[in-house]
Each structure stands twice: as structure tokens, then as C-alpha cells.
Amino acid sequence: MISISHVSKSFGVGSGSTLALDDVSLEVGRGEIFGVVGQSGAGKSTLIRTVNLLERPDVGTITVDGRVITSLADRDLRIARQSIGMVFQHFNLLSSRTVRGNVELALEVIGVDGRERRSRAGEILDLVGLAEKENAYPAQLSGGQKQRIGIARALAGRPSVLLSDEATSALDPETTRSILELLKTINRELDLTVLLITHEMDVVKTVCDSAALLEGGRVVEQGKLVELISTPGSRLAHDLFPLGDIPAGTTGAVVDITFSGGSADRPVIAQLARDHAIDVSILGATIETIAGNQAGRTRLELPGSPQTTAAAIADLRAQGLLVELVRDAA
Numbered sequence: 001m002i003s004i005s006h007v008s009k010s011f012g013v014g015s016g017s018t019l020a021l022d023d024v025s026l027e028v029g030r031g032e033i034f035g036v037v038g039q040s041g042a043g044k045s046t047l048i049r050t051v052n053l054l055e056r057p058d059v060g061t062i063t064v065d066g067r068v069i070t071s072l073a074d075r076d077l078r079i080a081r082q083s084i085g086m087v088f089q090h091f092n093l094l095s096s097r098t099v100r101g102n103v104e105l106a107l108e109v110i111g112v113d114g115r116e117r118r119s120r121a122g123e124i125l126d127l128v129g130l131a132e133k134e135n136a137y138p139a140q141l142s143g144g145q146k147q148r149i150g151i152a153r154a155l156a157g158r159p160s161v162l163l164s165d166e167a168t169s170a171l172d173p174e175t176t177r178s179i180l181e182l183l184k185t186i187n188r189e190l191d192l193t194v195l196l197i198t199h200e201m202d203v204v205k206t207v208c209d210s211a212a213l214l215e216g217g218r219v220v221e222q223g224k225l226v227e228l229i230s231t232p233g234s235r236l237a238h239d240l241f242p243l244g245d246i247p248a249g250t251t252g253a254v255v256d257i258t259f260s261g262g263s264a265d266r267p268v269i270a271q272l273a274r275d276h277a278i279d280v281s282i283l284g285a286t287i288e289t290i291a292g293n294q295a296g297r298t299r300l301e302l303p304g305s306p307q308t309t310a311a312a313i314a315d316l317r318a319q320g321l322l323v324e325l326v327r328d329a330a
């Protein structure tokens with residue numbers, strides 16, 4: 001649905017220039033919620049803004065719903081942008097217009113006539129749960145309600161793609177959850193493809209099907225979450241299941257086991273201790289619902305000889321579990 005191919009973008013010229021995006025390629029499937037994560041300055045905002053050409057890439061192509069956005073002339077680009085809605089961190093609402101007025105404005109801009117505007121704005125406000133606030137002004141609303149208008153406005157042109165630029169970063173955790181829930185609902189009900197950027201792994205965990213990690217303007221990893229969590233060495237998977245540091249005084253080998261799908265229900269650790277006669281210690285554990293599936297990661301200390309550890313790891317792997325040796329015995 002969105003294809004970003006070998007896109008680079010720099011700001012400034014000469015020795016003072018910054019390469020914000022460096023040969024970025026990403027594929028976002030139709031109907032997916034795709035999250036781009038990365039630290040401050042990684043290039044997330046620049047990347048999302050290239051999708052509707054708020055930033056024009058220096059090189060590379062961007063295709064949205066079969067249309068090569070990067071080669072459209074201005075008039076065609078204006079039309080193409082109607083199918084790409086965008087939600088911003090700081091809402092960007094017009095304070096002089098009511099809730100309804102803000103949504104209708106987005107329809108006015110794309111030439112929808114008065115009657116149709118009223119009926120469509122009503123429908124969208126219903127969808128985002130703000131129908132009873134239609135005559136309120138932005139200043140009278142909470143952050144979460146303001147973001148609901150931001151989302152309603154982005155949906156006005158009946159887009160097939162929604163871009164979300166840190167939509168929940170200015171919100172408290174509970175409001176964040178309700179906005180993420182709303183994103184999921186519109187993704188499902190309107191068959192909307194969502195590309196979001198965030199610096200919060202929780203956002204990815206809660207709503208995304210796929211994710212990419214951006215670092216210094218480059219994509220260092222991308223894929224479906226269900227696949228990433230069973231990919232050895234995946235940094236995104238590690239960030240999805242943070243296990244913290246190895247406790248001081250740990251002397252045995254340390255392994256991380258990732259459980260997903262059916263393996264989450266098996267008594268793996270008890271069996272390991274029994275079959276290999278080792279006193280397994282659990283150093284950390286986390287269970288998450290990722291892309292709708294329960295998955296978890298457990299960090300174990302395996303005391304004993306290197307041979308016992310190797311046999312235990314081989315046994316776990318033979319059961320189809322992802323096992324990573326974090327540290328050999330001290």
C-alpha cells in the first residue's frame with residue numbers, strides 16, 4: 001500500500017548539511033498498522049512527511065496505493081493527498097472554529113458542498129465519539145478529545161492511508177490507550193492503512209502489526225512483529241520485551257527464551273529442570289500481547305558445566321523455541 005524505495009533526504013548544504021534519511025526502503029501492506037520507532041533525531045518525522053511530500057525526498061520513489069507520489073505534478077499531488085490523512089502530535093486545530101467547524105473545514109478545502117459536508121462531518125464525529133461536543137471549541141476540550149478531532153479531520157477526505165506523527169506523545173497513558181484503541185477501530189472498520197511514528201515501544205506493542213527501527217536516518221530492521229519476536233538478535237524484539245540487567249552475583253550461563261503461539265502454554269522450564277537435572281533460576285520474565293498474540297520472554301540462569309548448558313539449549317531449540325545465549329557461565 002505504501003512503498004518507500006531508496007529514499008534519501010538531506011537538509012542544508014555543504015559541510016553543515018544533515019543527512020536525515022539515508023537510502024530508506026519500507027513496505028507497508030494494505031490494512032496494516034506499521035510503526036516506525038527510533039530515537040530523537042533518527043529521521044522519523046522526516047520519513048513520515050515524505051509520504052505525502054510535505055518533505056520532498058532528494059532521491060528515491062514513494063508509491064501510495066499504486067500511485068507514484070514522487071512523480072506527480074502539483075494538481076495531481078493535491079488530489080492524491082486527499083487519500084492520505086495526517087494526524088499530528090500537537091493537534092493543529094483552528095481555535096476559532098468549533099469541533100464540527102474544524103472537521104467541515106477539511107471537507108471545504110477539498111470542495112465538498114455544504115449539505116454533504118454537514119452529513120459527512122456528523123458521521124465522522126460519531127465514529128470518533130465526539131458527536132455531543134460538536135459545538136464546543138478546541139480550548140474547551142481535553143487533549144484526548146482534541147486528538148479525536150485531529151483524527152476526525154484526517155478522515156474527512158475518506159483516505160486510504162493515515163499518517164500519524166507521534167499522535168499520542170502529548171497524552172497521558174490512559175488517554176493514549178483510548179486513542180490507540182480508536183486508531184485500531186478505524187483501521188479495522190474503514191480498512192485504513194496506518195503508518196505511525198513514535199518513540200514509545202508501548203505504542204508499537206499495543207497497535208502495530210509491523211515495525212521498523214530507524215537509526216541515524218537508516219532502517220536497521222523491519223518486519224512483522226510476530227516474525228521479529230522469533231528472529232534471533234532482533235533489537236526490536238528486545239525492546240518489545242525489556243528484561244533489564246543481569247543481577248549481580250549471577251554465575252551460571254544466562255539464556256533468554258522467547259515463547260510465542262502454542263509454546264506460551266507449555267511447562268517448558270519445569271521440564272528443562274527435570275530433564276537436565278539443573279536448578280534453573282528465573283532472572284526475569286515478561287509476557288505481552290503483541291499483534292494480538294500472547295508472547296513472552298524469560299531470562300534463565302543455567303548453572304552447571306558447559307556441556308549441560310549446551311544440551312539444555314539444544315533441547316529447548318529442538319522444541320522450536322527461540323533461545324539466545326546472553327552470557328556464558330562466569
Ligand SMILES: Nc1ncnc2c1ncn2[C@@H]1O[C@H](COP(=O)(O)OP(=O)(O)OP(=O)(O)O)[C@@H](O)[C@H]1O
Pocket residue numbers: 011012018019020038039040041042043044045046047199
Ligand atoms: N527542516 C530541517 N532543517 C534542518 N535539519 C532538519 C530539518 N528537519 C529535520 N532536520 C534534521 O534531520 C534529522 C532528523 O530529524 P527528524 O525530526 O526527522 O527526527 P525524529 O526521529 O523525528 O526526531 P524527534 O523524535 O526528536 O522528532 C535531525 O538531525 C534534524 O535535526
